[in-house]
Amino acid sequence: MTVEAKLAIESAEVVVGYKTYVKLVESIIKPGAEVFSGMMGKEVERAKVALTKALEGKCVAVISSGDPGVYGMAGLVLEVADLKDVKIPIQVIPGVTAATAAAARLGAPLVNDFAVISLSDLLTSWSLIEKRLHAAAEANFVIVLYNPQSEGRKEPLMKAYEILLKYRKPETPVGIVRQVGRKGEQATVTTLNELLNCEVDMATTVIVGNSTTHVVGKLMVTPRGYDL
Amino acid sequence: MTVEAKLAIESAEVVVGYKTYVKLVESIIKPGAEVFSGMMGKEVERAKVALTKALEGKCVAVISSGDPGVYGMAGLVLEVADLKDVKIPIQVIPGVTAATAAAARLGAPLVNDFAVISLSDLLTSWSLIEKRLHAAAEANFVIVLYNPQSEGRKEPLMKAYEILLKYRKPETPVGIVRQVGRKGEQATVTTLNELLNCEVDMATTVIVGNSTTHVVGKLMVTPRGYDL
Numbered sequence: 094m095t096v097e098a099k100l101a102i103e104s105a106e107v108v109v110g111y112k113t114y115v116k117l118v119e120s121i122i123k124p125g126a127e128v129f130s131g132m133m134g135k136e137v138e139r140a141k142v143a144l145t146k147a148l149e150g151k152c153v154a155v156i157s158s159g160d161p162g163v164y165g166m167a168g169l170v171l172e173v174a175d176l177k178d179v180k181i182p183i184q185v186i187p188g189v190t191a192a193t194a195a196a197a198r199l200g201a202p203l204v205n206d207f208a209v210i211s212l213s214d215l216l217t218s219w220s221l222i223e224k225r226l227h228a229a230a231e232a233n234f235v236i237v238l239y240n241p242q243s244e245g246r247k248e249p250l251m252k253a254y255e256i257l258l259k260y261r262k263p264e265t266p267v268g269i270v271r272q273v274g275r276k277g278e279q280a281t282v283t284t285l286n287e288l289l290n291c292e293v294d295m296a297t298t299v300i301v302g303n304s305t306t307h308v309v310g311k312l313m314v315t316p317r318g319y320d321l
Numbered sequence: 322m323t324v325e326a327k328l329a330i331e332s333a334e335v336v337v338g339y340k341t342y343v344k345l346v347e348s349i350i351k352p353g354a355e356v357f358s359g360m361m362g363k364e365v366e367r368a369k370v371a372l373t374k375a376l377e378g379k380c381v382a383v384i385s386s387g388d389p390g391v392y393g394m395a396g397l398v399l400e401v402a403d404l405k406d407v408k409i410p411i412q413v414i415p416g417v418t419a420a421t422a423a424a425a426r427l428g429a430p431l432v433n434d435f436a437v438i439s440l441s442d443l444l445t446s447w448s449l450i451e452k453r454l455h456a457a458a459e460a461n462f463v464i465v466l467y468n469p470q471s472e473g474r475k476e477p478l479m480k481a482y483e484i485l486l487k488y489r490k491p492e493t494p495v496g497i498v499r500q501v502g503r504k505g506e507q508a509t510v511t512t513l514n515e516l517l518n519c520e521v522d523m524a525t526t527v528i529v530g531n532s533t534t535h536v537v538g539k540l541m542v543t544p545r546g547y548d549l
Contacts, residue, residue: 095323095417137547160421161429168429168542175537176549187425189323189415193388197415201389201396205445206453208436208462216546217433221461225434228460232453234436309403314396318444319365321404 094118098186102154109143110156110166111136117275118156127151136166140173147181160190164211164239191273192237195298198280199268200312202300206234212249213240219249226253230260235306235315238299250299254288257301261285266302266313273298282313322346326414330382337371338384338394339364345503346384355379364394368401375409388418392439392467419501420465423526426508427496428540430528434462440477441468447477454481458488463534463543466527478527482516485529489513494530494541501526510541 102108102118107127115122115130122128129142139155147153157165167185174183196203208229214222229236236257242250257265263286270280271294283291285301293299306315330336330346335355343350343358350356357370367383375381385393395413402411424431436457442450457464464485470478485493491514498508499522511519513529521527534543 096327099324137549160417160425160431162421162424162431164432164545165429167425168432168545169547171429171537171540171542172544172547172549185425185429187417187421189388189417190421193390193415193418196390197388197395197413200399201413203388203390203437204392204396206436206438206450208434208457209431210434222434225460225462228456228462229436232456233449234453234456309399312399314399316400317392317396319397321365321400 095186095188098188101186102156104152105154106151107143107146107153108156109139109146109153111139114156114158117158136169137173140166140169141177143170144174144177144179144181148179157188158191159194160188161185162187163190163192163209189274191239191270191298192300194273195237195268195270195280195300198270198273198278199282199300200309201314202235202266202268202302202306203237203315204317205303205305205315207237208234209237209239211239212242212253213246214249222249223252223256226256227259230257233303235303236301238301240295241297241299242293243295250293251289254285257285261301261304265304266306266308268300268302268313269293269297270300271297282308282311323414323416326416329412329414330384332380333382334379335371335374335381336384337367337374337381339367342384342386345386364397365401368394368397369405371398372402372405372407372409376407385416386419387422388416389413390415391418391420391437417502419467419498419526420528422501423465423496423498423508423528426498426501426506427510427528428537429542430463430494430496430530430534431465431543432545433531433533433543435465436462437465437467439467440470440481441474442477450477451480451484454484455487458485461488461531463531464529466529468523469525469527470521471523478521479517482513485513489529489532493532494534494536496528496530496541497521497525498528499525510536510539
């Protein structure tokens, strides 16, 4: 967590967020602050509650995990404010997104150009996700997969695996990090070939190396191109 | 800066980094700590100094700005350690990379899939950079450009502009942030059409919206896809 985010949460009179994320910051919420924690899928409602409270003059913090601007609540709050014509100051406080947090645990896989793709097809069509996977793999981007798999949604990762194998060798280093920065964090460097044999859930970030990514000790590194 | 990075710098007995970045953290370096600050282009030498000092038993912090794993020193230190067969614990501490820091100032442009591309062709061939620009633009990624332009290197941004215009409308929102998180920070939301008329230097991050990115007030937002 950044120093700035910590200060913002500590000073908030109202805290709004998905219950799992609110729990993660519980210990730094001001005593007496109002807390609105809710379910996955109720994001629009939470944005509305936050704006209503802010209009009452309260200092409100809307919580995302990682960075609020990467598949997080920042856009939604700005959009709902615009739609409702709410004129209050809204500040987005950046954070450490799962891509770079996971990369740090795996070594340094993102030291060259990379693409970030969510495999969740709830809000983006699968055909567009597939197109992005092809494009990123063909242009030799390191690829970071968010929301790779859930209990009821196994197909996207299987399809992504097949697409990636069209462009990358089976021995391409792949990093898998579960619960990054949280209790029970697990980081593994494996190969593309083994991807489907690994434990992957919604709290997992997957990083697929490019053609130059290699294993250094137990870590994966994508060279920047320096002459060593 | 994250709480974790702050603690690491505060407790370091040796601090190594590019002089501009060392200056940014000067106030939190422990009194009496050894400081090795150096020139751009001397990254390999700095990695070697850091490892030598660590082998002497010192606690060493190697500084990057933003996130050390995104075009930063993390990979180089791991690679040099491997090459020299240096067996010491090395920890990569993630940070807030310019992409998400800039995004926060601009609104929420990264709330959907995005690609990060450095326009510096010092360490990556221009033909590969060009290929990545085409791929990312065609697959409708939001595109973040690092190292977009310097005094002596104007051509890459001009070429990138031409490539982007093949796939994106001239009125596509573009965000330009200089010196993000530092003194003199400037953030502007403009359009792709105006990109070459803006002040852009090596300390600038450029974010090019995808086909759905729109302007909300003075900010740019890429919708996640929620039904509002």
